Amino acid sequence: MRSVVWLYLFLFVAFFDLHAQYPILTPFAVSLGAAPSFIGLMMGLYSFTHLPGNILAGYGVDRYGSRIFIMWSLMGAGVLLILQAHVTDPWQLLIVRSISGFVLAFLSPACLALLARYAEDQVQQGKLMAGNGLIHTLASVVSPAAGAYLVSKLGFTMAFQALGIGLLVIGALASVLIRPPQLANPARGLTEAKKTTNESHSSQAGHNITAVQTSAQEAQVQPIPLRFFLLPLAIACSQGILFFELPFAANALQSVVKTGMLFTAVSLGALFTLSLLFLNRYSAFLRTWLGSFCLSILFFCMAIDAPIPLYVTLFLIGMTKGVTLPALSAHLLQLSGGARYGRIFSTLSIAFSIGSFLGPMLAGQLRSYVSPFFIAFIILMTAVTFIPWYRPWQAIPASSNLQRT
Secondary structure, three states, rough: OHHHHHHHHHHHHHHHHHHHHHHHHHHHHHHOOOHHHHHHHHHHHHHOOHHHHHHHHHHHHHHHOHHHHHHHHHHHHHHHHHOOOOOOOHHHHHHHHHHHHHHHOOOOHHHHHHHHHHHHHHHHHHHHHHHHHHHHHHOOOOOOOHHHHHHHHHOHHHHHHHHHHHHHHHHHHHHHOOOOOOHHHHHHHHHHHHHHHOOOOHHHHHHHHHHHHHHHHHHOOOOOOOHHHHHHHHHHHHHHHHHHHHHHHHHHOOOOHHHHHHHHHHHHHHHHOOOOOHHHHHHHHHHHHHHHHHHHHHHHHOOOOOOOOOHHHHHHHHHHHHHHHHHHHHHHHHHOOOOHHHHHHOOOOOOHHHHHHHHHHHHHHHHHOOOOHHHHHHHHHHHHHHHOOOOOOOOOOOOEEEEOO
């Protein structure tokens, strides 16, 4: 499990570095002369360029492993952040952010697939996915305020340079300290080697029976319904709308620090629910459905200007995200049958990328006609309606072994 700890540490620093940009990117674009519609286009294209990277990552991670993609994704993002510090007009920023979206598209599928392969069974997979959500949230709690503080003290140029150097260092360390699953536990590897040696002395008939059983087990794995991926698309779309609108809310654009505090309120809510470890005992399907439904209701409250303080609403939105996102990954793993993690998480990342592309684009183009939060409500409610009710109540056997291919 030492490799898991190192992976969590690298993920924390990487997420900290990336989330620190959220509250400062919009003010930086405005300082270059970008209009709100152009900012929405820039944020949308950043997510759109994730798509080819997600597709390539799906096959690349299954074939070559996760470590090389984690390393080069982090280092490439660091170089691009340093270049971003020296852009002088909105179009240059658009180009750099678009390339950065492609480079970072490999990071999430590679990390999630590696975590899934480290697990012994589905119960441990659920715990590792919850740990990934916790690390992600811990980083996002402090990073928006930290990024805003860096800008207030150092300015945009030095802040982006510092964040870029941090990603370069983490990428270099990841190449040394992250090991593939078969090397992460030498004792287990030795046991498996002895078992393989003993099995090699079995009869040819025994091999044929095993092959038939394996083929039967593979045939039992059902394909994941495509409508399942409507939900991560809708969640990413609503999150993109929220991240686009927050810098414009309550005159936060005039204060980078206030923008950072708004983002931190969301992360604190997610941290609160992620710390409630007893929630993992309940059905992943139920947690996914209830969290998504509550999230849509909160966006509806924001759309009608309900008399709820903004920080309270953002905290509650964070709470629903802390319930939904880990449960979403766990439910996906149950539906997958424990095979082809790279392609599964690549498809999940594609859904997130499409949603993240649509969210800022819709908000930037339609905010003069309709509340973007109402758009988020409609999209989320539609996705909740189409969640596949496939084995939602089935218990997870703790002893079930998983494939590591």
